[in-house]
Amino acid sequence: GAGVSQTPSNKVTEKGKYVELRCDPISGHTALYWYRQSLGQGPEFLIYFQGTGAADDSGLPNDRFFAVRPEGSVSTLKIQRTERGDSAVYLCASSSRTAGTDTQYFGPGTRLTVL
Amino acid sequence: GESVGLHLPTLSVQEGDNSIINCAYSNSASDYFIWYKQESGKGPQFIIDIRSNMDKRQGQRVTVLLNKTVKHLSLQIAATQPGDSAVYFCAEAKYGNKLVFGAGTILRVKS
Numbered sequence: 533g534a535g536v537s538q539t540p541s542n543k544v545t546e547k548g549k550y551v552e553l554r555c556d557p558i559s560g561h562t563a564l565y566w567y568r569q570s571l572g573q574g575p576e577f578l579i580y581f582q583g584t585g586a587a588d589d590s591g592l593p594n595d596r597f598f599a600v601r602p603e604g605s606v607s608t609l610k611i612q613r614t615e616r617g618d619s620a621v622y623l624c625a626s627s628s629r630t631a632g633t634d635t636q637y638f639g640p641g642t643r644l645t646v647l
Numbered sequence: 648g649e650s651v652g653l654h655l656p657t658l659s660v661q662e663g664d665n666s667i668i669n670c671a672y673s674n675s676a677s678d679y680f681i682w683y684k685q686e687s688g689k690g691p692q693f694i695i696d697i698r699s700n701m702d703k704r705q706g707q708r709v710t711v712l713l714n715k716t717v718k719h720l721s722l723q724i725a726a727t728q729p730g731d732s733a734v735y736f737c738a739e740a741k742y743g744n745k746l747v748f749g750a751g752t753i754l755r756v757k758s
Contacts (some may be wrong), residue, residue, distance in 0.1 A: 536690075551694030567746075572654055572655060572751075573750070574738075574750060575691065576748070580745055588745060591745065603688075624723065629669070629743065632721055634742060634743050635693055635696060636681075636746060637693060638683075638690035638691045639690050640688075640689055
């Protein structure tokens with residue numbers, strides 16, 4: 533498809549478990565962003581990749597959260613020892629960073645529920 | 648689908664009327680502003696953006712106005728349609744960096 537895709541669309545896990553959330557950006561987009569959205573709120577920034585490297589990880593709430601983008605395309609957000617407060621929709625966005633435009637295009641999100 | 652907007656302001660308009668959604672941003676250093684539309688169960692959808700060197704930008708049926716003096720952004724939707732019903736978010740950024748989103752406004756279009 534032409535847009536950002538995210539898998540799984542829904543993930544239910546138990547407190548203490550490990551989860552991985554995947555993002556496939558728009559082909560050719562060098563910048564990739566992860567956001568988290570809680571019910572009734574706007575998305576909140578987690579981490580931003582430019583190519584393979586994390587350019588800004590200031591939004592990661594603690595060291596249980598980690599993200600990688602080893603080949604500069606697909607990214608995986610990893611959450612260790614999940615807590616009930618991690619329940620949210622995790623959104624991924626990508627942008628092309630070409631001159632004059634930096635529009636971030638979002639995927640449909642992964643709804644994470646921690647029981 | 649997700650029940651968003653439990654505590655968000657709501658704008659109700661009649662189909663065919665014009666809608667104006669307002670947003671106050673916080674960082675005077677922001678130089679890039681964007682409006683997104685989010686329908687229940689979906690990711691934010693880009694509507695229109697504006698750089699800080701402009702005060703107005705028009706798209707198809709939408710206009711964004713930027714007032715840097717009072718740090719205010721607005722989205723005008725002409726001839727509002729039922730399909731425009733959604734939650735609308737403004738976002739600010741230093742160009743090329745993370746987006747900081749506002750609280751959101753629910754737009755309800757009455758037929």
